[in-house]
Amino acid sequence: MSKNEEYGEKAHLWIPAGAHTYSRTDEVFPGNAPKVIERSKGVYTWDVDGNEYIDYGMACRSVTVGYDYDRISDAAIKQIHNGNTATKASKIEIEAAEAMCNLFPWVDMVKFAKNGSTVTSAATKLARAYTGRKYIARCKEHAFFSYDDWFIGSTVMNAGVPQEIQDLTLQFNFNDIASVKALFEEYKGEIATLIMEPCDTQEPENNFLQEVGKLCKEYGVVYILDEMITGFRWDIQGACKYYGVEPDLVTFGKGMANGFSVAALGGKREIMDLGGLTPGRERVFLISTTHGAEMSSLGALVETINVYKELNVTDHIWDMGRRLVKGLNEIAKEHSLQDYFYLEGAQCSPNLVVCGKDAKPSFEYRTVFLQEMLKAGILMPYIAIAYEHTKNEIDRTLEAAEKAMKIYKDALNADVGRFIEGNIIKPVFRKYN
Incomplete structure (x- = not known):
């Protein structure tokens, strides 16, 4: 049993929903997301098995400079x-x-x-x-x-x-x-x-x-x-x-x-x-x-x-946001997916929209894309950019997105269920579990 599995089981044994914030629970992440985090520094986070991720969740958007600055x-x-x-x-x-x-x-x-x-x-x-x-x-x-x-x-x-x-x-x-x-x-x-x-x-x-x-x-x-x-x-x-x-x-x-x-x-x-x-x-x-x-x-x-x-922190956040939004939108356009995959809202805090075959936001297809990003070491439940996200992290993220976009496109042209390797992401606010 991995430490993620061990601590994940303990979390649900001792804590209702397994975390103290619903937006941190397993159900709002793809199945291959880390179950438990051990430490974070800058914009990187490590799970209890030592796996490293570039983090865009930034602790429910609460870290705007960088972890342990x-x-x-x-x-x-x-x-x-x-x-x-x-x-x-x-x-x-x-x-x-x-x-x-x-x-x-x-x-x-x-x-x-x-x-x-x-x-x-x-x-x-x-x-x-x-x-x-x-x-x-x-x-x-x-x-x-x-x-x-x-x-x-x-x-x-x-x-x-x-x-x-x-x-x-x-x-x-x-x-x-x-x-x-x-x-x-x-x-x-x-x-x-x-x-x-x-x-x-x-x-x-x-x-x-x-x-x-x-x-x-x-x-x-x-x-x-x-x-x-x-x-x-x-x-x-x-x-x-x-x-x-x-x-x-x-x-x-x-x-x-x-x-x-x-x-x-x-x-x-x-x-x-x-x-x-x-x-x-x-x-x-x-x-x-x-x-x-x-x-x-x-x-x-x-x-x-x-x-x-x-340090003009917010200017940097806007700059990195623009770089990420431009890059992701360009990748989507290269694959003729701009009507299915796009970012909206203010570019300092862009909202990632991933759609299904009907061009409407889809938790199933969002799961596929975020699941593939996790395989490349990108933890992106949403996009919260911090001061310590630099061009290096943004460019690594875009490289991962290029590969993930191809899998997402394949899923659009097939049965999406065949591409999901764990649970489907669920919204926090719903009537029943």
Whole structure:
């Protein structure tokens, strides 16, 4: 038995689904993907059997510079030696908050946590307290906002969420301002907040983000932009800066500390301060977590911001994204597959689309292509480019893609089942296992 098999079995014995994040479970990867990772450095990762891969998953998109980037790791270790936590607010906690507020002009105050779900849920609570309203409007096309009931109740995986909670979350369509307007009219005076990502697989069109902001102001709705993925990737000041929009509240996580566990809720003082200590005001229990201001992670955050400024990290991510997108699209065109295989969305975070014979996205055919990439040592569940992806890694990836494309083309002209060597990739959000 290989170590992958051994640890894979243990994972499912001791951990529900075999991992602590559904997007890390076996079912969302081809059958020949590594079961368990032992270590990572730069943009390379090694499984427990010592197999090496160029990594494009980058730990659920949370590593934007590179695994164990020395300057950032050293900053975290320094704070560990300072005690890593404290009985009162720590010095690095204040410095990190100041750094965030200085970096983002639309952030007057900030609260830290350990994961994105905590801060998006806190944002919706804050909006309800601020407006005195109960409904939440969330973007239908955007895949994930929180593990809490307000969001999960609006998905197909709503088991355990009471119907009355499900009914409080409404949905609108991205780039469809009419759907937002109609929702605001139907529930006029009842919607506390609207939450969406500035960009997911589709970029905003016709000033959609700005137009939503105008409607939110008109109808008294708190405007939340979730920059969990776009933050520290589109620009050091996030997609809000890139697209020129200022929300009332904004949430961050993932890449903000290069893989260290930090998330943040920030925004306008008049809203954020509801969670403060203003005398005589009704108290709002905002975020209060023992490890939310863990010093090592906040040390990593401050140093990540410094690294971004000094090395122009996001410019490099865009450059490598353009190189990869151009190369993959050219390979698809060489095989006359440009209508079946393509990349969409912002090139700093491109979305890979692999279609079946009907030219519609297909998990079966996606499995074939990613399976072949794994054989060449490319781990690409999706594409999250980091600073330490260089021309060398991109070119090696394109060489592997050339071979994988040939197998994918053969599968399009035959029975795809004959090409799949393990399980078929499944989406996280589905009703049944």
